[in-house]
Structures are given as C-alpha cells and as structure tokens.
Amino acid sequence: MALGNASTSRTPTASVGGARKGSRPARYSAFDIFRRGVTHADWPRSFNEHELKKSYDVVIIGAGVHGLACAYYLAKNHGITNVAVIEKAYMGGGGSGRNTAIIRSNYLTPEGVRFYDRSVKLYEDLAVDLNYNVMFSQRGHLTLAHNDASLRTMHWRAEVNKLQGINSSVIDAKEVGKIVPYLDVTDHARYPILGALYHPPGGIIRHDAVNWGYARAAGHLGVEIHQQTEVLGIETAGGKVTGVRTSRGNISAPIVVNCTAGWASTICDMVDVKMPLVTHPLQAAVTEPVKVFLPAVIVSGSLHVYVSQTDRGELVFGASVDPYPSYSLRGSLEFTEGLATHILELIPSIGSLKLLRQWAGLCDMTPDYSPIMGITPVEGFLVDVGWGTYGFKAGPVSGEQMAQLVATGRTPELIAAFDLARFADGRLVGEKGAASVGH
Amino acid sequence: MLVIDCPYCGPRNSTEFRHAGEAGKSRDVANSTPAEWRRYLYEFNNPLGWVREHWFHSSGCRRYISSERHTGNNEVRWVVPFGTPAPSTTSDKETGA
Numbered sequence: 001m002a003l004g005n006a007s008t009s010r011t012p013t014a015s016v017g018g019a020r021k022g023s024r025p026a027r028y029s030a031f032d033i034f035r036r037g038v039t040h041a042d043w044p045r046s047f048n049e050h051e052l053k054k055s056y057d058v059v060i061i062g063a064g065v066h067g068l069a070c071a072y073y074l075a076k077n078h079g080i081t082n083v084a085v086i087e088k089a090y091m092g093g094g095g096s097g098r099n100t101a102i103i104r105s106n107y108l109t110p111e112g113v114r115f116y117d118r119s120v121k122l123y124e125d126l127a128v129d130l131n132y133n134v135m136f137s138q139r140g141h142l143t144l145a146h147n148d149a150s151l152r153t154m155h156w157r158a159e160v161n162k163l164q165g166i167n168s169s170v171i172d173a174k175e176v177g178k179i180v181p182y183l184d185v186t187d188h189a190r191y192p193i194l195g196a197l198y199h200p201p202g203g204i205i206r207h208d209a210v211n212w213g214y215a216r217a218a219g220h221l222g223v224e225i226h227q228q229t230e231v232l233g234i235e236t237a238g239g240k241v242t243g244v245r246t247s248r249g250n251i252s253a254p255i256v257v258n259c260t261a262g263w264a265s266t267i268c269d270m271v272d273v274k275m276p277l278v279t280h281p282l283q284a285a286v287t288e289p290v291k292v293f294l295p296a297v298i299v300s301g302s303l304h305v306y307v308s309q310t311d312r313g314e315l316v317f318g319a320s321v322d323p324y325p326s327y328s329l330r331g332s333l334e335f336t337e338g339l340a341t342h343i344l345e346l347i348p349s350i351g352s353l354k355l356l357r358q359w360a361g362l363c364d365m366t367p368d369y370s371p372i373m374g375i376t377p378v379e380g381f382l383v384d385v386g387w388g389t390y391g392f393k394a395g396p397v398s399g400e401q402m403a404q405l406v407a408t409g410r411t412p413e414l415i416a417a418f419d420l421a422r423f424a425d426g427r428l429v430g431e432k433g434a435a436s437v438g439h
Numbered sequence: 440m441l442v443i444d445c446p447y448c449g450p451r452n453s454t455e456f457r458h459a460g461e462a463g464k465s466r467d468v469a470n471s472t473p474a475e476w477r478r479y480l481y482e483f484n485n486p487l488g489w490v491r492e493h494w495f496h497s498s499g500c501r502r503y504i505s506s507e508r509h510t511g512n513n514e515v516r517w518v519v520p521f522g523t524p525a526p527s528t529t530s531d532k533e534t535g536a
C-alpha cells in the first residue's frame with residue numbers, strides 16, 4: 001500500500017497528486033478506489049517530510065495517538081498550525097501501534113466515565129472527520145465476574161455509568177452465554193462465571209488507521225511530523241520552557257507537550273519534574289486466523305486475561321502488566337503460559353489454536369490508574385501521560401482537551417481532575433477497579 | 440527471562456520474586472511531614488538505565504534482597520542481602536545499554 005511506503009521511505013518521491021504543503025489533499029472515497037483501480041494511478045503520499053525549522057509555536061514530543069491527535073485538534077479547532085511533532089523512532093511505534101485497540105467508557109469514577117465517553121463519541125465520528133477508515137466496531141464489551149466481590153464492583157460501575165448516561169448494565173451468566181455461546185458458563189468451570197458488566201458501545205478499532213489518519217489529517221492542515229528525531233533535552237529560562245534539543249538540531253518553542261507514555265519519566269527528568277510514574281511492559285499475543293465466532297470483547301479481571309477477534313479472524317489476547325518495572329520490549333514465556341492457562345479456562349474449545357506472535361509495549365503506570373494531564377511546575381511544559389494500559393481509547397479526547405489547554409491557557413473542565421497536583425493534594429481518581437487488567 | 444541470583448538460594452527465575460520497589464526510599468512513620476510522605480508514596484525515579492531496587496523472594500527463602508539492574512535490557516549487575524552496602528560499580532555512563 002502506498003501508505004506503508006510513504007511512512008517508511010526517507011526520500012520524498014514525486015507522485016501523482018502528492019499532498020505537498022498547501023496543495024489540496026486528495027480525499028479518499030469509494031469512487032477514488034475505483035478510478036485508481038482502473039487507471040492504475042498512483043496513490044498520493046499520505047505524509048511529507050520537512051526540514052526541521054528553528055522555531056515552532058508548539059512542540060509535541062511523541063508521535064503516538066496522543067501526540068498526533070493533539071496536533072490535529074490544535075490545527076483543526078484552533079488554527080494553530082506552526083506545530084512540530086517530534087518522534088524518535090516512527091509514528092505509532094510506541095503503545096499506539098502495540099495495543100489491543102479496545103475502546104470503552106465503562107469506568108468507575110464519574111470523572112473517568114465522562115472523559116472516556118467523550119472519546120467514544122469522537123471515535124464514532126472519526127472516520128468521517130479524518131476521511132480515513134478507522135474500522136471502529138462497537139460490538140459490545142463484557143467484563144466477567146467470577147466471585148461476589150467482582151460482581152459487587154460490576155454493579156457499582158454499572159450504576160456510576162448509568163448516572164452518566166452510559167449504556168452499561170450487569171447481566172447474569174445465562175445472558176452471557178447467549179451473547180457468547182463459546183464461553184464456558186457452566187458452574188463446573190474452575191472459576192464459574194457469575195455474571196458480567198455488559199457495555200454494548202464498547203468494541204475494537206484499527207489502531208494503526210487511527211494513528212495514520214490523525215497524522216495524515218494533521219499534515220494536511222500544515223502540522224509537521226518529524227520521525228527519527230529524538231528529543232535529547234529541554235531548554236528553560238527563568239522557570240519557563242524555551243525550546244528543545246533534538247538529534248537533528250535545536251528548536252525554540254514556548255510550549256512543549258510531553259506525549260511519550262512509557263518514556264514520559266525520561267522526558268520529565270529533562271526539566272526536573274518528578275512524576276508518579278513507573279514504566280512496566282505489557283504483553284499481548286495473537287493467534288492464527290479462524291472463522292469469526294467471537295461476537296464481543298471478553299475481559300476477565302479474576303483470570304487476568306482478555307480476548308477479542310479481529311475482522312481477519314485472529315484472536316487478540318492481553319493480560320496484566322509484567323510484574324517488575326522495565327523498558328525492555330522482550331516477550332516472556334511466563335506470559336504465554338499464564339495466558340494460555342487462563343484463556344482455556346474461559347474458552348476450552350480453542351485449545352488447538354496456534355499463537356502467531358507475541359509482543360510488548362511500555363506502560364506508564366500511575367498510582368490511581370488515571371492519567372496525568374495538564375500543567376506542571378515548569379511554565380510551558382505540559383504533560384499528557386500516565387496512560388498505563390488503557391490510553392489508546394483516550395487518544396481523541398486527550399488530543400482535543402490538550403489542544404484546548406494549549407490554545408486558551410486554561411485547563412478544560414473535563415480533564416481538571418487529572419492534574420499532576422492531585423497527588424500532592426490527595427485527590428486521587430481511583431480507577432483500579434475498572435482498569436487493572438490492561439485494555 | 441530474568442534470572443536473579445539470590446544470595447541465599449542461588450540463581451532463580453524472577454517469577455519466584457516479588458518486586459519491592461526502588462531502593463533509597465524511606466520515611467519516618469512518626470515524624471515525616473506530608474511533603475515527605477508524598478515523595479515517599481508518589482515520586483519515582485523510573486529511570487531508563489541502572490536502578491537499585493529490592494526484591495522479596497516470596498517463593499524461595501522469603502527474604503528481602505537488593506540488586507542493581509539495567510531497565511533497558513534487564514541485565515543484573517549484582518545482588519546482595521537486604522541492608523548490605525552496595526558493591527562499588529562503574530557509573531551509568533560507562534556501561535549503559
């Protein structure tokens with residue numbers, strides 16, 4: 001696909017209808033697919049490369065979904081286009097290209113539920129907004145309860161969700177079995193299923209498409225994305241940010257936004273802002289594709305496992321973070337063993353499926369399982385971090401709200417509860433009950 | 440797979456251990472100020488590099504031990520019983536990974 005070539009090639013090749021800065025971007029449409037199919041016309045480049053300028057109004061560090069969405073909404077909602085997204089590797093190479101793409105808003109606190117629900121709404125319109133098929137499939141999300149304590153938490157979550165107008169309710173094991181016939185809902189399972197929190201608007205999305213769609217749309221609005229450019233330091237004067245040092249030269253900028261998730265502490269260290277973050281790897285795995293049989297996303301907190309089936313037919317599994325902090329992206333046999341054991345408790349019939357691959361991504365865990373967004377003690381240095389194992393679903397809303405903060409200088413209501421100062425003030429936003437199994 | 444050379448039991452798979460946090464954190468239960476508690480509870484160095492930390496050998500001798508590990512590749516430089524002074528090592532800049 002032209003997209004893959006464009007994002008990896010370092011030499012900008014002139015191609016038909018190339019989206020040069022200032023030129024009107026070619027829109028994707030069914031008609032266009034047909035036309036290029038018959039005429040064999042090249043697809044336009046989706047992204048461009050730029051010389052690094054000496055100064056920008058805003059520098060965003062990290063080209064994951066958070067950095068890219070922030071750049072897009074800065075340009076689209078606020079007309080701020082003199083923006084550089086600086087990425088040390090390639091766009092979507094961090095958690096945003098490694099996650100299991102589960103989207104939901106059935107969290108535990110009113111602050112969390114409101115916030116994630118705004119993201120679900122933005123995701124619902126994203127394909128049209130970006131002119132990019134992000135394949136959002138709202139197929140329903142089930143969090144299983146295997147004991148009374150988790151059933152109680154499910155009821156708690158359902159009530160909080162309903163108060164915020166979210167479609168979320170507790171259903172019993174029989175109903176679970178009706179929605180997902182392949183689950184073992186009998187009471188002779190080792191961990192019998194007592195019921196589930198059912199969240200119909202939850203589902204999965206094509207994560208790469210979200211990243212690329214934001215990048216393409218932001219690029220068309222004039223934002224520059226600089227891949228293979230590492231931020232090495234941040235310059236300050238009198239407690240204010242003045243710019244960043246990168247592997248391709250220095251940039252001056254009055255505002256720097258840290259969107260580096262698992263690497264967030266390393267960036268905050270550059271300005272001596274101590275963070276309540278610990279980086280843990282989170283692993284996932286995928287099986288060979290089989291005929292589609294799993295209609296919903298299944299999560300089990302007690303068994304520390306979750307599963308969904310892609311449109312291609314692969315089963316995508318995830319679990320909890322690795323048990324000690326690390327920045328290493330190596331997979332482990334312990335993970336696969338634990339995963340297989342637990343998933344077979346739930347769906348015994350997939351015992352002979354083969355795992356195709358496993359991988360890991362970095363998660364910046366916070367003490368309360370909520371993100372850290374907004375201002376820091378260093379003026380002009382903003383953070384959008386603490387995304388732990390659950391941040392992909394928050395990409396759109398975080399981008400939108402951080403862009404508003406940058407543009408207006410005021411912290412928007414929707415993210416006020418997630419400020420860094422909450423740890424000093426003892427105002428934690430405890431989401432562990434809704435986010436301890438990573439997804 | 441991470442192998443930790445327990446000073447009491449010898450080399451064991453990390454699954455036998457429970458990570459017990461970065462070393463060098465302390466608080467005085469009776470006298471710490473709120474600011475000190477905050478630092479103790481919520482501020483982590485979380486470096487990409489060498490880190491001194493503690494482990495609890497929960498499925499082994501059930502004793503605490505201390506180690507120095509590189510968080511980039513999980514290489515463990517040394518392991519000593521908890522409370523033993525750290526062996527002198529080269530600085531981060533000389534090794535690193």
Ligand SMILES: Cc1cc2nc3c(=O)[nH]c(=O)nc-3n(C[C@H](O)[C@H](O)[C@H](O)COP(=O)(O)OP(=O)(O)OC[C@H]3O[C@@H](n4cnc5c(N)ncnc54)[C@H](O)[C@@H]3O)c2cc1C
Nearest residue numbers: 062064065066088094095096099100102231361391392393
């Ligand atoms: C296995 C796995 C499964 C997950 N499943 C889900 C899920 O189902 N649903 C969900 O909502 N979330 C999930 N998550 C979490 C989600 O992936 C992340 O929270 C989210 O992608 C974070 O996005 P980001 O844009 O903040 O950071 P990232 O996508 O991690 O991007 C950060 C970028 O910063 C760059 N960077 C770092 N240091 C520098 C530097 N010095 N200079 C320049 N660039 C730098 C990195 O190269 C990287 O590209 C999962 C995570 C993992 C690992």
Ligand SMILES: [Zn+2]
Nearest residue numbers: 445448496500
């Ligand atoms: Zn031991």
